[in-house]
Amino acid sequence: MSKVPVIAIDGPSGAGKGAVAQALAEKLNYHLLDSGAVYRAAGLHAMENGADLTDEASVVASLESMRATFIPHADGVKVYLAGIDVTGKLRSEATAEAASQVAVMARVRAALLDEQRSFRTQPGLIADGRDMGSVVFPDACVKVYLSASAEVRAARRAKQLKEKGMEVTISSLMKDISARDERDCSREHSPLVASQDALQIDSSSMSIEEVVEQILLAVAKTGSISVACS
Numbered sequence: 222m223s224k225v226p227v228i229a230i231d232g233p234s235g236a237g238k239g240a241v242a243q244a245l246a247e248k249l250n251y252h253l254l255d256s257g258a259v260y261r262a263a264g265l266h267a268m269e270n271g272a273d274l275t276d277e278a279s280v281v282a283s284l285e286s287m288r289a290t291f292i293p294h295a296d297g298v299k300v301y302l303a304g305i306d307v308t309g310k311l312r313s314e315a316t317a318e319a320a321s322q323v324a325v326m327a328r329v330r331a332a333l334l335d336e337q338r339s340f341r342t343q344p345g346l347i348a349d350g351r352d353m354g355s356v357v358f359p360d361a362c363v364k365v366y367l368s369a370s371a372e373v374r375a376a377r378r379a380k381q382l383k384e385k386g387m388e389v390t391i392s393s394l395m396k397d398i399s400a401r402d403e404r405d406c407s408r409e410h411s412p413l414v415a416s417q418d419a420l421q422i423d424s425s426s427m428s429i430e431e432v433v434e435q436i437l438l439a440v441a442k443t444g445s446i447s448v449a450c451s
């Protein structure tokens with residue numbers, strides 16, 4: 222039986238991965254994995270359960286009681302922890318920080334692997350994150366590394382957060398984004414890197430549609446997925 226096709230999209234936060242992944246999933250009628258939401262759920266759960274976010278054993282122990290549900294939604298994914306909708310909380314900067322802290326821990330990453338791989342079901346999966354092509358789905362048929370300048374990413378993040386009613390300044394976001402980039406890229410386990418076989422796209426001056434178009438062209442070239450979509 223042939224494997225379920227995966228398109229892996231990795232890159233730093235604010236590069237547009239979420240919107241691109243969502244648009245691709247809609248076009249191809251594929252499932253969607255927002256792996257950042259999985260790490261955010263883990264960070265939030267650990268925080269709310271009083272785990273010490275600097276202590277790996279404490280965070281891993283807290284994950285044993287995590288009951289997370291991810292429901293696809295028009296705006297991305299709705300996330301529930303023990304049946305409670307935490308989608309709004311998940312997008313806060315405090316949760317992003319907690320996610321980035323627990324994401325450096327090898328045992329946390331290992332504990333979240335099965336959860337992420339369980340999204341791989343027919344007819345296919347669009348997976349977005351930091352290590353989708355390098356670690357979680359190394360056999361993905363198309364790998365994309367999507368980046369954008371730090372200024373553009375901070376401006377996009379500010380717009381997203383403002384739309385959700387959160388007040389932020391670009392300068393504080395720039396600082397937070399740079400600190401998280403540094404941690405995501407320099408950590409020992411599954412650091413954010415562009416796989417050698419990844420198509421690299423800088424979305425700084427591109428629209429979501431242009432990025433999607435470029436990825437669909439790459440998909441068509443592989444011939445591994447029939448792109449019979451509009």
Ligand code: DC
Pocket residue numbers: 234256257258260261317320321322324349350351352353401405
């Ligand atoms: O994409 P995001 O901002 O929602 O991700 C939140 C944090 O989770 C980010 O700091 C990096 C981490 N993360 C990760 O380490 N590996 C992934 N595959 C996805 C996210």
